[in-house]
Amino acid sequence: MLLDDGLWRVLLDPELLRAQLRSRHHRPRLAVRRRALRRRQPGHHLRRDSRRPDGQGLQEDVRARARDRLLPDLPLLHRRHAVAERGGRHGAVHHPDRPGARLARPDPVGLPASRPGEHALHGLGDLPADQQPARHRGRDLRAGRIVDAHEPDIRRGVPALLDHDRRLALPRGGAALPHRVAHHRGRLGEVEVSGFPAIRSLQDIERIEETPLGARLSTRDVYRTLTETAGRFGKRTAILDLPEGGQGKPRRWNYNQALAAITRTANLLHEAGQGAPVGYLLPNLAETHFVLWGAAAGAGAAPVNPLLNAHAIADILDAVGARAVVVDGADPALAEKIREVRARLGRPLTVIAVRGVPQGEDWIDYAADMQTRPGDRLAFELARDTGRIAAYFHTGGTTGSPKVAQQTHANQTAMAWMLRCALDLSEKDVVFTGLPLFHANAAILTGLAPLAAGATLVLGGPSGFRNKALLDRFWSLVQTHGVTVFSGVPTIYASLLDRPVGEADVSSLRYGVVGAAPMPVSVFTRFEAATGIKILELYGMTESTCVSTCNPRDGERRVGSIGLRMPYHQVKVAILDETGAYERDARPGEVGVLALKGETVIPGYRQADKNRDLFLPGGWLNSGDLARFDADGYVWLTGRAKDLIIRGGHNIDPGMIENALSRHEAVELAAAVGQPDAYAGEVPVAYVVLREGAEVSEADLMAFAKTEVDERPAVPKAIRIIAEMPVTAVGKIFKPALREDAAVHAAREALEGAGLTGLDVTARTEKQRGLVVRVSGLTDENERAVAGALADFAFAWERA
Numbered sequence: 046m047l048l049d050d051g052l053w054r055v056l057l058d059p060e061l062l063r064a065q066l067r068s069r070h071h072r073p074r075l076a077v078r079r080r081a082l083r084r085r086q087p088g089h090h091l092r093r094d095s096r097r098p099d100g101q102g103l104q105e106d107v108r109a110r111a112r113d114r115l116l117p118d119l120p121l122l123h124r125r126h127a128v129a130e131r132g133g134r135h136g137a138v139h140h141p142d143r144p145g146a147r148l149a150r151p152d153p154v155g156l157p158a159s160r161p162g163e164h165a166l167h168g169l170g171d172l173p174a175d176q177q178p179a180r181h182r183g184r185d186l187r188a189g190r191i192v193d194a195h196e197p198d199i200r201r202g203v204p205a206l207l208d209h210d211r212r213l214a215l216p217r218g219g220a221a222l223p224h225r226v227a228h229h230r231g232r233l234g235e236v237e238v239s240g241f242p243a244i245r246s247l248q249d250i251e252r253i254e255e256t257p258l259g260a261r262l263s264t265r266d267v268y269r270t271l272t273e274t275a276g277r278f279g280k281r282t283a284i285l286d287l288p289e290g291g292q293g294k295p296r297r298w299n300y301n302q303a304l305a306a307i308t309r310t311a312n313l314l315h316e317a318g319q320g321a322p323v324g325y326l327l328p329n330l331a332e333t334h335f336v337l338w339g340a341a342a343g344a345g346a347a348p349v350n351p352l353l354n355a356h357a358i359a360d361i362l363d364a365v366g367a368r369a370v371v372v373d374g375a376d377p378a379l380a381e382k383i384r385e386v387r388a389r390l391g392r393p394l395t396v397i398a399v400r401g402v403p404q405g406e407d408w409i410d411y412a413a414d415m416q417t418r419p420g421d422r423l424a425f426e427l428a429r430d431t432g433r434i435a436a437y438f439h440t441g442g443t444t445g446s447p448k449v450a451q452q453t454h455a456n457q458t459a460m461a462w463m464l465r466c467a468l469d470l471s472e473k474d475v476v477f478t479g480l481p482l483f484h485a486n487a488a489i490l491t492g493l494a495p496l497a498a499g500a501t502l503v504l505g506g507p508s509g510f511r512n513k514a515l516l517d518r519f520w521s522l523v524q525t526h527g528v529t530v531f532s533g534v535p536t537i538y539a540s541l542l543d544r545p546v547g548e549a550d551v552s553s554l555r556y557g558v559v560g561a562a563p564m565p566v567s568v569f570t571r572f573e574a575a576t577g578i579k580i581l582e583l584y585g586m587t588e589s590t591c592v593s594t595c596n597p598r599d600g601e602r603r604v605g606s607i608g609l610r611m612p613y614h615q616v617k618v619a620i621l622d623e624t625g626a627y628e629r630d631a632r633p634g635e636v637g638v639l640a641l642k643g644e645t646v647i648p649g650y651r652q653a654d655k656n657r658d659l660f661l662p663g664g665w666l667n668s669g670d671l672a673r674f675d676a677d678g679y680v681w682l683t684g685r686a687k688d689l690i691i692r693g694g695h696n697i698d699p700g701m702i703e704n705a706l707s708r709h710e711a712v713e714l715a716a717a718v719g720q721p722d723a724y725a726g727e728v729p730v731a732y733v734v735l736r737e738g739a740e741v742s743e744a745d746l747m748a749f750a751k752t753e754v755d756e757r758p759a760v761p762k763a764i765r766i767i768a769e770m771p772v773t774a775v776g777k778i779f780k781p782a783l784r785e786d787a788a789v790h791a792a793r794e795a796l797e798g799a800g801l802t803g804l805d806v807t808a809r810t811e812k813q814r815g816l817v818v819r820v821s822g823l824t825d826e827n828e829r830a831v832a833g834a835l836a837d838f839a840f841a842w843e844r845a
Contacts, residue, residue: 241465244466244600245597245599245600246597246600246609247609247677247678249597249600250609254613258459258612262458262459265458265459266427266431266454267493268342269427270458271303271307271497272304274497275300275301275303277499278300278499279300279301280299280300280301281299281501282299283302283496284303284334284502285297285504286298286331287503287506287522288506289508290506291505291515291519291522292514296331298331300499303331303334304420305420305421306332306335307334307339308419308423309339309419310332310415310418311338311339311343311423312418312419312423312424314336314369314371315343315344316424317409318369320343320425321367321368321369322340322344322345322366322367323336323344323345323346323347323368323369324347324348324349324358324362324365324370325340325346325347325348325371326349326350326371327372327373327399327483329478329479329504329508330373330399332411334482334492337436337492338493340436341436341454342427344434345433346436346437347361347362347367347439348439349361350439350481352774355385356389357447359389361437361439361447362390362394364449368392368393369395369396369397370383370386370397371396371398372396372399372408373400373507374398374399374402375400383396396409397409431453431455431458432648433453434452435453435457436452437651438450438452438485438488438587440586448650448655450587450650450651451647451650452590453647453648456645456646456647457489457493457590458497459613459644460494460590460591461489461494463645464489464490464591465497467583467592467598468556468581470494470495470498470500471498471499471500472499474495474498474500474529474555475501475553476502476503476530476531477505477522477530477531478504478532479505479515479533480532480533480775481511481774483774484587485590486561486585486591486775487509487532489591490560490591503522503526505519505522510537510776516544520544520546520551521549523553523554524549524550527553528553529553531557531558532557532560533776534559534561534777535561535776536772536776538559538564538568538569538572538580539568539714541576542568542571542572542575542713543737546576551577556578556581556598558580558581559580559581560582560585561777562778563605563607563682564582564605565704565707567707567712569582569605570604580602581595581608582602583595583596583608584607584680588641588646588659588666589643589666589668590645590647593611593616593645594609594614594616595607595608596608597609603675606675606679606680606681607672607681607682608680609679613644614642614643614645615641615643616641616642617639617640618631618635618637618639618640618672618673619667620637621638621661627662633674633675633676634676636683637672637673638668638671639670642666646664670682670684670685671684671685671698684698684700688780690717690718692725692727692729697758697759699729700717701754701756702715702729702731702754703715703717705749705755706753709741709746709749710736710739712733712735712736712739712741713733713737714733714778715731715732715734716731716733716770716778716783717732717761718730718731718783720762720787720790720791721787721816721838721839723838728761728762729759729761729762730761730762730764731750731764732764732766732770733746734767743763746764747761747764750764781810784810785808785816786808788816788818788840789807792808792842795834795838796831796835798834799833800830801830804822805820805821805845806818806819806820814841815841816841817840818841820845828844
């Protein structure tokens, strides 16, 4: 793969390059490494190389260009531009992920020898040592800080500076800059241009897709991906594992150590699990990553929420055929659960415990076993089928048995690359994990993707964001560890709003990523205003491996939208009939069901009976979410199909009510559900949690809703202030609990209206019958009256 002479002239000729940059409205920026820049002595210019046939030396600086539009023949987005040392060898452009991919240079570049210990800058306009900027606007330059080269306190015309690792600091986005070549003791000098192309619009995504995804992936196997990363970044920190609540000294693994731990774990799990998938019930620990990726090397991992009851855990392990499970030995509640799970399975189940084995249990001690396993090789043959399952993530499970989504190695490696591109992840990033690692968001977005990029993971303690102490320390942890990216659900952002940044330096944070549920517009705007941190709202499902759409990092982030489709991922809105059958594609602006297709969409659930209606014709995944497209390709969620409130045949989007109430200054969280109604079928009601210290009455909120909710039928019949919103283990608002509470209110009102008092009313959701109201305290005399009072409701009722 060679560059022609014309393109090299553009790269090496200052005037031609300036013309290219001006034509793209480029504005140089300097990315400065974490520690303050060391002051350097003035360097030397490139000098005449007598070995060149024409006797002329290169007087221009070497130019590097990372954009695809300037290097069209190189479809690789992380490039290393290496300049040959003295000796006349050709320089080359290498891609760290693709050994052997290189561009031959037509001419060698000679470098002057340097004295031992000398670190030189080469090129025109070197700054004297006393002018090297180590501070900007009175602040130390930290990792990820972007400093505009045209700022008045930064000398113009200085395109790049040596960092403390004796490499050039270049823009994260990979923009072209004239740069100087650093060398040390006459050895090969390297300029690493890392970063993905800018994503501002759908057209940028389409430009990225001009190169097939297969050309960007060196492997489609998770274990091989991690092996390659360790080969590139072996001594860099891979994982920092914080104690509970984020307080205390973290445990640390570099990439070599992490890969060895994954390999040892893979060998243990393959033997203990007898070649079958392995389940785990673990909090957020480094060992959880070792188990997740170690099991993926074999027959696959089955992450399980430890808070599920024994019946649901047994269903999941049975569905995947697990013969071994890894548990947290420090969790006293798990021992009894595991005994019940074993009894329900009716077959042998090997139990492996991290953090110690409880007394009297026949479990394998993970830490002790690791000492006996090889960490430099797998004890079994690594399969080459990229369609094999890497992980079995359970989803749903609020009623009946959970569905188990099967993610393949091809799904996960494609998703990892897509996330690296969407978030511009590199080895310089520090990614914080606070969501649970039994969920795809934490495992892939803040797990595999940054690990594949060589970034550092900071695990925020075993309980993660569920521990309020971690939220209290969050901003100081960002400063301490230089966190650049974190992911949370809307409830986390709302909680952080009650914890001011204060004196903490959070300038390292590039993005806060939000997903799992729509972010209320008021929380979005208040958070950005209070912290100055950019929020990227995205959307995804376990069934699409993690993320399907994301607001563009370099373009317009439309508040309330879930953004543009991910590169190499297809998204459309489909119109279905009343039976759920596909009719046609929706027009722009028309609301329909969001459908997904691409290399990250799973092949199906483990349980074949749950795949019915999962796919639309043509292999499109039916997300079950309602959405619309705007004219620029942004996707806007309008609700969940099953969350629609149907009032007398009129469909009401609960998001309309929730967004309106979230605009009230006293409201932290709002959720709207349908309350059973004898006449209309359902009427909207809302539940709100107030901000800390706020005071407002339900009547005041009702008056506010009447002026703010756009549709009259959508104005809630009642607004109830509650102390805490019910949420799932990953922080999503758990609406079934709210619907049950609404049903209880509806039943009580009907009974009291019929003169029936002193009765106890409860509700629950069943798999077969749906919502069921139970009434206790009945007598033979009033049972018929109760039946009459509840007869017109759609829910079933029974005597308790």
